Amino acid sequence: MTFALDIGFAAIHLALVLFWPLVLVGIVRRVKARLACRRGLPLLQELTDLLKLFRKGEVIPDTATWVFRLAPWGTWAASALVALMVPTFSWSVPLGAQADFILVIYLLGSSRFLRNLAALDTATAFAGLAASRESFVAALSEPAMVLSLWCAGWVAGTSRIPEMVWRFSEKAAAELSPVHPLILVALVIVAIAENARVPFDDPTTHLELTMIHEAALLEYSGPGLALMQWGAGLHLGLSLALIANLFFPIGLAAPAELGTVPLGLFSFMARTSVLAALLGVLESTMARLRFFRITDWLALSGAAAVLAVIRLVTVGR
């Protein structure tokens, strides 16, 4: 019985984690459109796009090798794998025992590694530029990410993300310490940077020279492009899920208790939607940063994380 329940939970999680991000992307776009006094696209536009792209043929640049073909699959799979480790509506996840935060960060790194390789494989200058910039941003954001998750894990007393979420949800808001906002700031900045959103990067810009993430995908088309877009969506989704569940763990479904599922689902969707909307607001109200100012923001993130560590060291949990 529990086994069947586990399977069921896993199935819901899988579905949620793979497709909900597409909706979240839609929400962000919608909010931005509305703030710009436009009506905006339907919420499920991203899904429609993906389905359409999957049906299309693919054009491969003649400069590229097998790395270029392999990269979308690898990128998508690595992101999906991470998505299986980050809790959504419940803190129980299929790969919970393996969901060490270091592994999570390194899996995301693997996905980026493949994407950058593919970018260089196209032999175009725009993609090379994107790869360089993405590597730069990632290298600087990784320490902040490790530090902030380290603090979270330390507060929770575990290094696995679902476990952290569980511990936090147990304690709820009763123990809100100054550590939490510090980590939150750090993690949010890192998440924005890693997802290549404004102010670090603008996914909707039309000038290729200023792009980071999108320029790497310029040569992709058809299913390849679909996988890359989907992968990026997965990344956004899991970042929002992580933030939502770590800092606002309200109404999480308990494992193997069917009755808590609807509330869990609703709460998760609501929380991530709010976060997505906030992201949309942020993107609409901020301008893109100059590339070399990115380091300042990442330094801010790192500093916040270090402050959290210091606070933890001197005062304790």
Add this chain to the structure above:
Amino acid sequence: MLSLLFFLSILLTAASGAAALALQSRPALAHRVGCWGQLAGTLAGVVLAILCLASDAPGHLRFDGPVPGLGFTLRFDALAGFFLLLVFGLGALATTFGLPYGFIGHSSSLGTRDFCLGFFLASMAVVVLADDVFTFFAAWESMSVFAFLLLPGEHEKREVREAAYLFLIASQVGTAFILVAFLVLAHHAGSLEFDAFRRAAPLSLPWRSGIFALALIGFGTKAGMIPFHVWLPKAHPVAPSHVSALMSGVMIKTALYGLIRFAFEFLAPLDAFWGLVVLTLGAVSAVLGALFALLEHDLKRMLAYSSVENVGIILMGLGVAIFFAGSGKGDWAAYALLAALFHTLNHAVFKTLLFLAAGSVLAATREASLEHLGGLARRMPATAVCFLVGAWAISGLPPANGFASEWMTYQALWVLASGSAGTHLLGPIAAACLALVGGLAAACFVRAAGVGFLGLPRTEPARRAEEAPRGMIWPMAALAALCLFAGLAPGLPLAMLAGCLPRQLSAPSLLLAGPLGLPAARSVEPPLYPLAIVATLAALLLGLTFVRRRLGTASAATRVHGPWNCGYPIVAPRAQYSASGFSQPFAYFARKLLSRKKLLDVHARHHYSPYLPESLVLRVHSVSPFDTLVYQPVKRFVIRLSKRVSRLQTGSLRLYLAFLLGTVILLLLIQP
């Protein structure tokens, strides 16, 4: 049995080298004899290493040395066995690679090179087996000498000569520190034998700390620890690639071996503070090593800097181990040491792999600079795949072996943070450094693999590159397989390494994870199973393929076409993103750390108009701050001091006579 195998392996490697030297007039034959002999010797050595690893009690072997009273003592224990395995195992692969490789490169001095290589391997083996100061020191010195002799293959180049010289000086400076450390211990123990060191009553803490500092500087110099690393990135790339592989993969590990022996066996009650020093130095080495690697254009020099980085990671693990051993937490110390040893093994494997691949590229194109490569994946697919696997592993990405050991290092740092109050902060800071290193290393190897192997060939040699002969592919393939194997089944190498731990550190609970698992530092946490992750990944991909099949229409074909590139056609391969362009943001970011010089050469066709240049060459070269801030000032100081002192010899006879009279009077007045 052990002694027989020992003599067999040493004699075979050394004697085949000597034979190669003797046959020098016929280079091809000499090279064959040398390589096959060395291969046989190293294989015997691998058996020896395995026997050492399997043995319960250490075996000893003593024989007379050159001077009566200075004997050679060897000890066959598991720790030595592990390093012996590195020496001989990687030695065997490098030799196999070297056989065809030698014929491609310069063939004039093949015999000499094989001679030096044979003795180099033999002396490394003796270094790790040595059980008294004399044996260790003699082997250590001859290791440096033969490494030095292996360096200057193309010594008509100035930087090669300088690198060879610098190598020798650095290793000698390091050796001097080590020697003092050893001999002070020997004075205390009253004997040169390591067994006497182990038995001797512990010295007082200041003495032990002093000795440890000496050993750390000495071995750190050899290992390429920052700030004593200046020689390494200059020297290692100069050698033939399979030798560079052995230098970076194995030789610098002997220094770590020495440090482990010192810390855990000779200076027995460890002090926790030393661990923190080692950890800090390790973190600095790792970060700066990775940064410098990223800014380097030369493929081999980049790999050498990456060795500095990885030595840093190993030292971080070692530092945590020393800290815990010093504060009496044996099991965590064991875990951290295991992480360090595991990373030692892994780095040896993938660094050798990468150097061999670089050698294969070098042999095919004679170009070492990334800016002149590109597109090799089409012409040299096997080499490219091997290099990619190595790059993947060295960037610490799952599920390759680099991730496994880096993860264990993170775990060690994680428990370090829960140590005593003073170390709370160091754990997360070091972890952040490690994360930065991970990001930098990934960028570095994306750049190396992407610029070097992918895209379009940038120069004519790269366009015409031919795949390496099969004899060179096999060793690389074997190493690549090892990278994946050790990553997927980390429990197996860990079980081997657990047998190498010093006696006072034992943690039986470590191996509960089984052959496929990667144990966590705290036994309450479940182990990590890389294979499970890979299986899930495969399942996800399978599912995705299924979906794609269902969605895809029959008419949707895949076409190959010139890249879109936003509408700009690619006119020249040089329009690709360059390696220096790739690392430019990092260089800008670290501009305070580096003194970078930009030189813009404008070649104008017409003298009257500099605005119509025929070609523009931007040359950027970065100077390591340790070169300008540490090494050069020291050098200048020594030279200035020497100049001042040498003014004593003024050429004035009267002054000399005054020295004489002064000495006599002084001696008479002091009356010793």
Add this chain to the structure above:
Amino acid sequence: MDTHTFSRLVELTSYSVLLVAVAVVAQRNLATSIRLLRLEGFLLAMVSAVIGLYTGESHLFWVAAITFVIKGLAIPSFFFHVMHRIGLPHDAERSLTVPLGLMLASGLTLVAYHVGRPLALASPWITRDVLASSLGTAFIGLSLMIVCRKALTQMLGFLLMEDGIFLFGITETYGMPLLVELGIFFDLIVAAGVTGILLLRMGGDFGHVDVDRLSDLRG
């Protein structure tokens, strides 16, 4: 000869040797210096003879005779010869003024006394106080070498030093074995010969015998 007279005589002579050495320091004329050196030779021959008379060792008379011939006659004449061949001016150039040179000489004599005193007190010998003056002479000879700019005057200082050592030997041991004495004399003759050859060649090749200008070899 009774012991008292003997010791007085030896001490008197040895002090004269020291005094002559000081006199060499005190004056600037090269020819006079060589003459003073000759005087030293006579004095040393006299000491040998006196000791020979006292101890009755016949070989000391031989020593006295050889000393007289070599130190008193041969070497000074040889020096005069070399001086004329090179054509040196009579002024012996020094880098110190005479008063400073004298102060240096007295300082060195003081050192010699300081060193010799405990030895002399412990010595059962009757001519014990001579030790200091002989060492002092040797030191003054060496200091003369340091102060002098000309190679010839340097050799003068060297011979003065040799004289001090000779005095030391003869008064401390009452005569070394004859074989050794002969060897030492032989060396002295050869050394003087070598000096002469070198000086003449320097005079020929360089056109000067100025030691200070010999400084091509340095560092």
Add this chain to the structure above:
Amino acid sequence: MDLLLILAVFPAAWALLMVMLAPTRDADAFGTGGALLTVAGSLLLMSRTLSGEIVTGWGTHLRADVLSSAALMLTSCVFCLASLYAGPYLTASSGHGQLPAGWRVLYWPLVYLFYSAMAFTCLADNLGILWVSLELTTLVTVPLICLNRESRGLEAAWKYFVLCSVGIAFALIGTIALYASTLRLSGGAGSSLSWAFMLEHGAGLDPMFVRLAFLFAFVGYGCKMGLVPMHCWLPDAHSEAPTPVSAMLSGVLLNCAGYALLRIAAVAARAMGHGSVQSVFLAFGLASVILASFFIVVQSDLKRLLAYSSIEHMGIVAIGIGLGADGLYGALLHALNHAMTKALLFLSAGQVVHWHGTKQILRIQGVLRSSRVTGLALGAGSLAIVGLPPFGPFLSEFLILRAAFLSGHTLAGILLVGALGLTFAGFLAHAVPMLLGNPSRGHEDERETANARTVLMLLVTIILALGLTVPAGLDRALKACVSALDWS
């Protein structure tokens, strides 16, 4: 027959014979042949003394124990090798106009006299004779140094002559004082200049007098041995002398002076205790090693570089002597190793200097490529002299370092290690650019004579063999030397 007297006088007689016959044409064969005979003679002596026999001769003036015969053996070996090398060298040099034509006629008799004086030094029992013969070595070598008719040679000869004469004059004071102290021996044991006698009655000698004697003898013989600060003549003389003479000066003359010093030190140590004697050796040895290392770093003249390295190695020997029995063993071994290595270096450097016509290090490069044999010899010699395995000096330096630390002289040991490191860096900074790289134009393919090739290869083999093993015979001889000196 009086073996010792023959050994010592034979070379002088041979020299006389050469002067009388004046065989300008066969001078080289004559010279080389005689050198081989001296080696045979010293071997004969060695075979007798190795078993512990004491050989005396010329009344009691000569006396050979194992240390003396070892010193003689070393002298004759280097002499023989240098002579083998010298023949073609002289031909080439006079052809080149670097040496005057009449030079060869003078060379051979003078070196034979030089050897004879050194043989007397090694075999003398009488300290007076020892002093006389050591002074004679100075006098004989002065013309050898300056006869190349260069002003620099003359300058070097003059400085050498003056400084060594003054130094050795101090040694005479020491010798006389030692003799005087035997005169004061209680119990009427009688006076003697025999070191054997003094060693036997050493405990009865007046310590104050012996101290005076030792200090003067130390400064005197130390000057001849090239210890800092009495070393100033050494770089000049060694660099300006013709190559074979430089090899002998550095290779053996320094050792002969060291031998003389050791004999006196053994007596002094008996009378005044080992501690104070050894501390003097240690202090001067350290001063030599440290100062020489600075000079080596900034040297620009190849032969001066080698000369300073001789000072450094004599310092190491002195340190070894100052460290007691174990150190003395190492020091004696090091003296042997240094003699061989330095001979090798001077001979190969002489070849290089001859080819390039300059001693300036900066103007020499690519020796390894221009000539295999000389390049190999210079390279092996350089690696050996800085103390790298598998060459002899490595072993002896290790022994001395071990003695330093195990006897508790930690600070001295550290200073020695530091100075050795500096020397290493300094020496190789000069040697590596000379050896590696492409030879300068006109020197791409140089050939050395067959004799030179033989000598160089022989020396390389010797230093290599000495690094791989110390033969049982040598070990026994060294131990016997240590016990003969009663050093502890």
